[in-house]
Amino acid sequence: MKKKQKKKSRKAEVRIPFPNVLAMVLVCVAASGLSYVWLCAQCNTLGDEIKRLESVRQKASQQAVTEQSRWENMQAPANFARALKHHGLAMTLPGERQIVRVRRSSGSRALTLAYNKQGVNKADEL
Amino acid sequence: MNYKGRTILASAMIAAVFAGLGVRLAFLHLKPSAGTLARIERGRHMEEETRGPRGRILDRSGNIFAVDIAARHLCVDPKFILENGDIQQVCEAVTKVVPLSRSEVWKLLDQPERQYVRINRYMREKTLEPLMAMKLKGVIFEETAMRNYPKGALGAHVIGFSNREGVGSAGAEQRMNSYLQGTTGLRISQKDGRRHEIYSRRTVDIEPQPGADVYLTIDQQVQHYAEKALDELVSKYQPKGAGYCAEYSHRRNPGDGFLADLQPEPL
Numbered sequence: 001m002k003k004k005q006k007k008k009s010r011k012a013e014v015r016i017p018f019p020n021v022l023a024m025v026l027v028c029v030a031a032s033g034l035s036y037v038w039l040c041a042q043c044n045t046l047g048d049e050i051k052r053l054e055s056v057r058q059k060a061s062q063q064a065v066t067e068q069s070r071w072e073n074m075q076a077p078a079n080f081a082r083a084l085k086h087h088g089l090a091m092t093l094p095g096e097r098q099i100v101r102v103r104r105s106s107g108s109r110a111l112t113l114a115y116n117k118q119g120v121n122k123a124d125e126l
Numbered sequence: 127m128n129y130k131g132r133t134i135l136a137s138a139m140i141a142a143v144f145a146g147l148g149v150r151l152a153f154l155h156l157k158p159s160a161g162t163l164a165r166i167e168r169g170r171h172m173e174e175e176t177r178g179p180r181g182r183i184l185d186r187s188g189n190i191f192a193v194d195i196a197a198r199h200l201c202v203d204p205k206f207i208l209e210n211g212d213i214q215q216v217c218e219a220v221t222k223v224v225p226l227s228r229s230e231v232w233k234l235l236d237q238p239e240r241q242y243v244r245i246n247r248y249m250r251e252k253t254l255e256p257l258m259a260m261k262l263k264g265v266i267f268e269e270t271a272m273r274n275y276p277k278g279a280l281g282a283h284v285i286g287f288s289n290r291e292g293v294g295s296a297g298a299e300q301r302m303n304s305y306l307q308g309t310t311g312l313r314i315s316q317k318d319g320r321r322h323e324i325y326s327r328r329t330v331d332i333e334p335q336p337g338a339d340v341y342l343t344i345d346q347q348v349q350h351y352a353e354k355a356l357d358e359l360v361s362k363y364q365p366k367g368a369g370y371c372a373e374y375s376h377r378r379n380p381g382d383g384f385l386a387d388l389q390p391e392p393l
Contacts, residue, residue, distance in 0.1 A: 043326050046325075047325025047326050048325065051323065051325050062195070062196035063196075065179075065193060065194070065195055065196070066196060066250075066251070066252075068190065068193070069190065069195050069274050069276045070276070072189060072190040072193075072277065073277070076276065076277040076278060076280060076346070077280065077347060078278065078280065078350065
């Protein structure tokens with residue numbers, strides 16, 4: 001009798017599909033939950049990175065403007081003259097004879113020497 | 127009560143506390159009341175309005191005459207410093223970078239009831255760098271922008287100036303104000319417990335647009351020599367008033383000369 005009962009109960013246990021399905025469902029839910037959490041963490045990390053880069057970009061552009069302003073200040077004629085004086089550089093504007101003007105001729109794309117002191121067009125093609 | 131009874135009672139109380147906290151958390155997460163939700167939303171809400179930088183003013187060759195540069199207001203939280211920081215250290219460090227005496231800085235810091243005091247406005251970042259590196263508690267560096275004129279007084283009567291609110295008040299700054307002014311940007315988002323913005327909760331992000339650049343017909347070299355010549359004439363003849371007209375003629379298009387500058391020189 002006992003043997004028969006045992007056999008019956010074992011058979012009954014095997015036949016019940018519920019634990020396997022439940023396990024699969026639970027695994028799926030856990031996997032989805034973990035994926036969701038992982039994706040959220042990834043999004044947050046990316047968001048932090050974007051914010052950090054935004055601040056870096058802003059700082060870099062601000063620094064570029066500040067440096068540009070400093071450079072313009074150094075290039076101001078009065079400051080330029082002061083710097084030349086400070087370094088003892090006696091510089092004067094070149095005479096007309098010392099200037100060689102280079103122009104792009106209207107017809108071709110080549111550069112030409114336009115004119116000398118007297119304004120005579122030499123048109124020496126370079 | 128015996129030892130066993132006390133242990134059971136303590137365990138039960140701890141369990142009750144945790145159960146209460148759990149229930150509260152569950153309610154907050156699953157079904158918070160409208161009032162609680164509104165309070166949380168209010169605390170998290172972040173709305174920032176930022177103004178785009180004012181446009182630049184340049185001469186005909188692209189030399190910058192006016193530009194907005196980054197600056198900072200140096201502020202402190204005296205209450206926080208007195209409670210958590212070192213007021214002596216802050217006073218010493220701040221005195222080094224501001225044009226105020228130690229006693230004046232101390233007077234500003236020694237206000238335990240106040241949470242916001244502005245020590246100095248519109249300071250250059252380079253000046254504040256050593257102070258920023260110290261990372262002192264309760265010292266705040268507010269970001270702002272200030273108008274900078276890299277050429278100094280050159281062409282000052284033509285360029286004019288803009289006031290601290292970023293509105294042109296004289297010269298080209300005033301005349302071209304509508305073009306020079308940048309647009310206001312808006313960012314609506316949420317912040318976390320540390321008051322940092324949560325990027326994923328950003329709902330509105332409108333970038334502020336910088337103002338348009340204005341190119342003038344003046345030339346910095348011509349302007350410089352014209353001003354210099356005028357100064358010499360003024361010192362020589364001592365007139366009641368003087369003005370000059372610097373005209374630049376375009377070589378590539380003969381006849382395309384234009385009036386570059388006409389201004390009275392105040393004496």
